[in-house]
Amino acid sequence: MTRQIRHSLTTLLAASMVLALGWTVDTTPAHAATNDFRGVNWADERDNFVDGVLVLGGLSTSDSYATTQTKADKILSGFQNNLGANTVRMPVNYATVSGSYWNSYTGAIDKATSKGMKVILSYWEGDSSRDGKVDNTSQYWSMWQTIVNKYSGNGNVYFEPFNEPHGYSDSDWKNLAAQWLGNYSGVPRGRVIISGAGYNQRLTTIGSDSRFDGCLISRHTYQFFNNSLHTKQAWKDDLGNSIGSYASRVIVTEWGAPMTDGRNYDVDADNQDDFVAFIRGVSSESRALGLGTVYWPGVRPNDTYRIQTINGSGTDISLTTTNSTGRDQLRFSWGI
Template structure:
C-alpha cells in the first residue's frame, strides 16, 4: 500500500508520518502519441522499470484531447487508470503529465507538438482527471509539461487556474508545476499553494546555471527534475547533474524509456541508461520508511 504524499518545507513527505520520501524513476512516454491501447505498455514492461531498474515513481505523459473527448472507440481515461494501477501494484507512484494538447497540431520546428501554454480545455481536462482519480492518492498531477515563450506572470496565472480545477475536487492532491524556458527555469514561478512540487527539465543545451534556474529554489521548496537525460556524449555531464540532484535531495524521472534520448532500446540499456539504472539501484534510492 503506497503512502499518501504531501509536501513540508523543502521536502516531499509521507502524509501520515511526515517523513521525507525520495522519489526517483523514469518517464515512460507513448500515451501522448500512440494509437495503440496503453501505448503498448503491459505489467511485465513496467515490472522491468520498477523492479529491474529500481524506479519508485514513473512519469506518464498524456494528451489532453483524448481525455476531454471522453469514451469512444478508445477508453483513454480507462487506460490511464489501468497504468496507474499496474504501477501501484508494483509499488510505484505515478506522475500524470499533460504533455500535448492534441496529436495533430505542430507548434515548432522538428514536428514539435509541445505547446507554449495551456488552453481553456486544459481546465476541463484537469477537472475530469481530478474526478476520475479522486481518492487515489499515489498519483501526482503535472499540470503542464513545458511552458515557454510567455511571461512568468501569465504562466503563474494559468497554474493557479489549473490547480484550482483540481483542488475544487480534491483539496489535498499533490500538484507539480514546471518552470519557464521549457520547464527549466523556476525563476519567477512562485505559487502560494500547499502540497506543491516545482518541476525542472534539465538538458545539456540549457547551460550551467543550475543554481539560478532551480538549485537555489530547491533549498527552500520541493523541486523535482521531471525530465533529464542524454546520449553517449553526455555521461560526464549526467554524472555531475546526478550528483547535484543528490546534494539538494531532489527527486527525478529520467527521459525516456521509449523516446530520444533513449534510456534503453529493445530491453538493453543505453550508456546513459546504464548510468540512470545504476543510480536508481543504489540503496539510497528507497522510500524512507
C-alpha cells in the same frame, strides 16, 4: 545494540520528554526532500507532442483495458527491476482523455499505482502548435476535470498542469497555474507539480509565490539547454543555482543524454565529453540536494536517449538496459 533497537529507544525517550514538558508536536506532513521520486518517463514514440491520441511505447490503440494492463505490468516491472524506479511520468492530452481509448489508457495508470508506483500525469500540447500554450482552454479544463474526478482520491497519482509552458510570460503562467489550483482545490497541494516558467527552468519565480505554497516544482534540464557548460561542476552549479532555497520541493522531471552509442558515464570527462559532464553533474547535484529525478525517457522506441529498450512484441515483451553506466548515474541521483 541493533540500529532498530537504538532507533526505538530514541523515539520512546523523545516522546516521553514531549509529554513531560507539555510540548505540542506538528504532525502535518512536510517535504524534507523529494528523492522518494525515483522515476522515468514513459513516452509516445512520436514524442508526446501529439495532435491525436497518445500511444505509449509498447501499447496500441487497439488494446483493451486488460491487454493494456498485461503490457504495462511487464514494462513497469522492467523499470522497477532493471533500474529501481518507483515513479513513472506519463503524458495526457484532450484527445486521449476524452475519447474511447481513455478507458484502455487508464489501465497503464492503474497498473502502476497497483504496483505501488507514483504516477505523474502531465499535460502536453499538440504537435501542430508547439507554442508553449494550452491548445484549447475549454478542452483543457474539461480534460483535467475528467482526470481529477478519477484520480484525486488516489494518493499515488500526481498532477502536472502543463509541460514546458514557455509560451507564457512568467506572470501569465503563474496565473494559469493558480487557476488550476483554484479549479481543483480538492487535490492536495503536495500532489500538484508546478512547472518552472519557460521550459521548466525558472523555478524561483514559482517557489517565491505564496499561491503555490505546498506544491512541488518541476525542473527540466538537458545538455543542449546550455552548450557553454563543459564540466561536471558547471552543471552542478547550473542546477543548484536555478533551485535557490526550494530544493525540498523540486523534482527534475526531465533530464537525459545519449544512451545507445556506448558512452561511459562512469568516467569523469570534463572538457572532453559534454554529455558525460552533464549527466554526472546533474546526478551529483540531485543526490547532494535530495532531489527526485525522472529520466527522459525510460521507454520511447527509437529515442537515442532511452535507458530501456522493449524486446518482443504484443504481450510477450520485456525490457533491457541500453547503457549500464547511464543506469549507474541515474541510480546515483536517487541516492542508490
